[in-house]
Amino acid sequence: MKQKSTSQSAFFNLRVLIGLFVVLTGVFLAVIGLGTFSGLTASSAKAQQKARIITNPPNALVPAGFDCSQIRALGIDRQDNLRAGAIMIACGEAQGGSASNFSELMQQVLAATPLAYGGTDVNLITGTDSGSHITQSETFSWRNPNNPNEIVVAYNDSRGVFASPINISGASVSEDGGATFTRLTAANGQSPFQNTFGDPVALFNVPTSTWFAIFLDPACGGQGIGAYKTTTPSNPNGWVHSCVHNGSSDDRESGWADNNPSSPFFGNMYVSWNNFADGGSLRVRFSTDNGGTWTERQLAPPSPFIRDVQITGDLATGTVYVAGMNEGGGGTGGPRSNKIYRSTDGGNTWTNTFTSANFTGPSDGSTCTSNSYFATIFTGYWRHMGWGEPAALNNVVHYVYAQHGTGADPADVYYIRSTNSGATFSAPLKLNTDTTSRPQWQPNISVSSGGTLFAMWYDARESTSCQKGNTTVPCYRMWGRKSTDNGATWLADMAFSDVVSPLPGQPDPGIVDCYVGDYDYASAVVADHITSWADGRIAVSGQSQQNTFFDKEPAGGGGIPCGDLVSFQARCKHVTGGDKLQAKVTLTDTSHSGEQVTITVDGNPHAVTINGNKASLSINNEPLGQHTVELTDPAGCFAPVRTNCQ
Ligand SMILES: [Ca+2]
Ligand SMILES: [Ca+2]
Ligand SMILES: [Ca+2]
Numbered sequence: 001m002k003q004k005s006t007s008q009s010a011f012f013n014l015r016v017l018i019g020l021f022v023v024l025t026g027v028f029l030a031v032i033g034l035g036t037f038s039g040l041t042a043s044s045a046k047a048q049q050k051a052r053i054i055t056n057p058p059n060a061l062v063p064a065g066f067d068c069s070q071i072r073a074l075g076i077d078r079q080d081n082l083r084a085g086a087i088m089i090a091c092g093e094a095q096g097g098s099a100s101n102f103s104e105l106m107q108q109v110l111a112a113t114p115l116a117y118g119g120t121d122v123n124l125i126t127g128t129d130s131g132s133h134i135t136q137s138e139t140f141s142w143r144n145p146n147n148p149n150e151i152v153v154a155y156n157d158s159r160g161v162f163a164s165p166i167n168i169s170g171a172s173v174s175e176d177g178g179a180t181f182t183r184l185t186a187a188n189g190q191s192p193f194q195n196t197f198g199d200p201v202a203l204f205n206v207p208t209s210t211w212f213a214i215f216l217d218p219a220c221g222g223q224g225i226g227a228y229k230t231t232t233p234s235n236p237n238g239w240v241h242s243c244v245h246n247g248s249s250d251d252r253e254s255g256w257a258d259n260n261p262s263s264p265f266f267g268n269m270y271v272s273w274n275n276f277a278d279g280g281s282l283r284v285r286f287s288t289d290n291g292g293t294w295t296e297r298q299l300a301p302p303s304p305f306i307r308d309v310q311i312t313g314d315l316a317t318g319t320v321y322v323a324g325m326n327e328g329g330g331g332t333g334g335p336r337s338n339k340i341y342r343s344t345d346g347g348n349t350w351t352n353t354f355t356s357a358n359f360t361g362p363s364d365g366s367t368c369t370s371n372s373y374f375a376t377i378f379t380g381y382w383r384h385m386g387w388g389e390p391a392a393l394n395n396v397v398h399y400v401y402a403q404h405g406t407g408a409d410p411a412d413v414y415y416i417r418s419t420n421s422g423a424t425f426s427a428p429l430k431l432n433t434d435t436t437s438r439p440q441w442q443p444n445i446s447v448s449s450g451g452t453l454f455a456m457w458y459d460a461r462e463s464t465s466c467q468k469g470n471t472t473v474p475c476y477r478m479w480g481r482k483s484t485d486n487g488a489t490w491l492a493d494m495a496f497s498d499v500v501s502p503l504p505g506q507p508d509p510g511i512v513d514c515y516v517g518d519y520d521y522a523s524a525v526v527a528d529h530i531t532s533w534a535d536g537r538i539a540v541s542g543q544s545q546q547n548t549f550f551d552k553e554p555a556g557g558g559g560i561p562c563g564d565l566v567s568f569q570a571r572c573k574h575v576t577g578g579d580k581l582q583a584k585v586t587l588t589d590t591s592h593s594g595e596q597v598t599i600t601v602d603g604n605p606h607a608v609t610i611n612g613n614k615a616s617l618s619i620n621n622e623p624l625g626q627h628t629v630e631l632t633d634p635a636g637c638f639a640p641v642r643t644n645c646q
Contacts (some may be wrong), residue, residue: 009053032437041186046640052609054090059510060166060218061086061197066360068093075276077373078305078330079251080383081216082156082168083197085512094370096509097135099543100469116495117454117480118551124153124172124532126183126545131538133158135171135508137517137534137546140200143525145259145561146209149177152233153532154200154213156517157191162509165195168511169215171202173234176551178530184236192239193228195219196576201255201521206563207267208290214244214255221246225253225271227291244294245285254310254521256320260449261562262637263318265346272299272311272322282306282324286347291310299341299350300324306339307387310521312391314421315449316635319344321422323390323399328357330373332363336386340422353422360404360629361386362411368514377410377439378466378503384411384441391447394635396486397422400431400443400455409437413457415445417487431481433493434461440479442517444531446524448555449562450598450633451486456522456527462500469505469536469543476501478533484556496551497535502544504536516546527559528552560578560592562637570629572645578621579645583608583629585615598633 052068061083068091071077076084077093077385088094125136132337135158144150150173157170167190172181186192197216204211211233215603219228220243230238244253253273258265269287272293274280279302286295299322308323313320322341328334335358342353362384388401397418405412412430416425432440443457459479460466466475478497483490506515522531530552536544570583582600590612599606599617608615622645630640 011462022374030589039631050379052091054322056091057329059086059162060164061161061510062090066090074249075280077371078280079274079276080374080518081197081199081251082511083216084251085515086510087148088371089512092390094368095513097506097513098509099507099541100467100505102564115492117482117553118496120319120551121498121535122178122181122550123538124155124171124181124183124550126181127185129547132507132509133161134540135511136548137196137515138200138519139517139532139534139548140202140521141530141532142204142523143526143530144204144211145206146563149175150233150527151178151181151530152201152202152204152211152213153181153548153550154215155532156198157579158508158511160190161508163190165377167191167194167196167198168198169193169200169213171200171213171233172548172550175234177285178528178550181550182234186236192236196226197223199251199253201253201271203255203257203269204259205257205267205269205290206259206261210290212255212257212269212291213239214253215249216253217243222248223250224248225250225273229291235634237448242291244271245273245296247275247277250274251276252308252518256311258313258318259525260315265318268318268346270311270313270320270347272308273431276420276472278302280305282308282322282341284322284350285312287509288346295347299349300339300352300593307385309387310389312390312392312520315447316394318346319392319395319421320347321390321392321397323388325387326384327361327385328358330375330385331367332361332365332375334361335359336361336403338399338416338419340397340399342391342422344421354418354425356416362402362404362439364410364439371514374514376514377441378468381468381503381514382441383514383518387442387519389444389519391445391453393447393449393451393486395419395421396448397425398445398453398487399425400445400457402441402443402457402617405437405439407437409439411441413437413440413443413455415455415487429453429490431458431490431493432457432461432479436461438463442520444520444522446522446529446531447486448524448529449635451484451635452524452529452555453483453487454480454522454524454531454553456480456496456531456533458533459509466503468503469507469545471502471539471542471544473502474500475503475536478551480553483554497533497549499537501536502543504534504546507543507545524555527541527555531557560597560634562594563632564588565637568631568638568641570641570643572622572627572643574646579624581622581627581629581643581645583641585610585619585631587613589613598632600630600632602627
């Protein structure tokens with residue numbers, strides 16, 4: 001600690017406190033190892049005169065002996081996991097959820113929505129959802145490319161917030177392509193992911209045909225990152241525990257798996273997170289042995305704090321990208337900046353390729369009532385700093401996020417696009433085209449191997465006011481926007497979810513009150529963009545509350561996995577009267593007969609129908625010289641072929 005400063009910025013204070021962290025963190029880890037917090041109490045009492053010690057924790061989220069005076073030093077107020085929220089509640093610095101008080105208001109007359117993306121919404125919360133431990137939100141959706149009928153959506157589920165062991169992680173599984181889902185429930189009435197703190201990631205590893213459900217995990221160092229694995233996701237008894245990272249203060253992890261057999265990093269798995277054991281550094285672990293062992297890299301130091309937003313990878317090249325956010329000290333005023341970090345070598349080395357200009361984060365001017373770090377919309381309720389999701393295909397990188405709108409408009413959703421692997425990005429494009437001053441927030445995006453994009457976000461354009469928990473006041477619907485040319489142009493924005501949902505309440509006293517999920521992670525595997533969200537259309541005890549819902553938007557194109565292809569060949573054949581260019585795709589079997597692939601010659605796409613196990617293209621009178629022939633849908637399966645007509 002070099003000096004003190006008159007600057008009162010939170011980050012500077014954090015820097016000054018880093019020395020203290022290191023000491024306390026060491027104690028914290030040692031104490032966790034012993035299974036007691038008494039050592040921490042003694043140590044903290046020396047360091048802090050006004051220690052407030054939690055002697056009777058309300059639930060397993062809050063460590064016995066926790067010293068509330070250490071909340072800021074440990075970065076608890078900047079973590080967005082539910083354990084951090086519970087500690088804030090126990091220390092009297094935040095409130096848990098409660099039933100909402102409201103008077104009946106007039107019901108909005110809603111304009112009919114003529115066109116929509118997606119199909120029928122599916123409620124992911126099957127089984128009993130009653131009482132107060134009914135909060136499900138914050139989703140991560142992924143599909144098995146070798147069995148497209150199998151979809152897993154992981155989410156936070158407060159069902160077991162007071163269970164022993166604690167369990168606030170959930171997942172719902174579909175075995176019929178997303179038409180129906182079942183919430184996983186083991187014999188004890190909880191999810192298979194016992195002893196976890198939420199923050200969901202769901203990944204499929206192709207080489208081992210294994211599903212991974214990843215959550216914050218006390219069995220991995222106190223608050224590290226754990227992975228439950230299975231080859232039979234529908235069976236709640238089949239999930240086996242392992243650790244990705246042993247940590248004491250991990251937060252907000254994300255994940256991505258490279259499932260492209262043509263990628264130089266096929267099979268690699270990646271997990272990113274913030275490590276508050278050192279004040280919040282941005283880190284990635286990657287595995288080259290199908291999740292058996294993990295290697296760690298730091299992408300950004302603890303200061304300035306860069307939030308781990310989400311990680312993704314290029315579906316064609318295997319380049320991996322982490323989207324982060326410099327939150328500018330938090331609150332509503334702190335200038336936000338988007339950051340992109342890139343690895344072109346399978347996670348081994350990382351470069352910060354892009355830092356955006358500063359912008360004002362989304363909010364209605366409010367913050368969480370008891371934690372002014374997190375900006376909120378709906379008067380201190382829905383915390384949201386502007387986080388979104390990246391996606392990448394063929395060195396084109398996409399990112400969606402939210403920022404403050406014009407005037408009193410709390411939030412709009414923006415898209416930026418890079419055509420040079422994340423080095424530079426286009427000027428931001430506002431995706432929502434409404435003329436209201438209502439909020440659009442918390443977007444996600446996915447790109448398919450065929451180059452379609454689907455962005456989706458929460459959108460209150462169809463209401464004029466929202467009232468937490470009130471079933472008679474419609475508030476928001478999911479809206480989306482699609483691109484069929486890898487983000488060069490966009491179709492119209494249209495509704496995606498089927499009804500305008502009330503603003504759901506958060507009645508669980510064990511979960512921080514200003515919370516409706518912090519993110520939704522979409523993916524596009526095989527033929528659809530799949531995505532999930534928090535929805536309040538289902539009332540419990542007469543109040544709107546949080547359930548996770550699912551829908552999908554067709555990706556268009558063939559949607560044929562690379563693994564179903566054997567070869568791609570092209571040649572120029574000299575025939576009487578001119579040269580003939582021929583290209584041929586051979587598939588493993590005839591299961592895609594009648595579907596189409598796209599073969600692009602010198603930039604001109606040709607849709608070619610598969611006949612049996614072959615798709616053949618023949619172009620007469622091709623000009624002399626070199627031609628580039630590429631299979632662009634499905635993309636990324638084979639390198640382009642260059643052939644000469646002479
Ligand atoms: Ca619920
Ligand atoms: Ca807006
Ligand atoms: Ca829908």
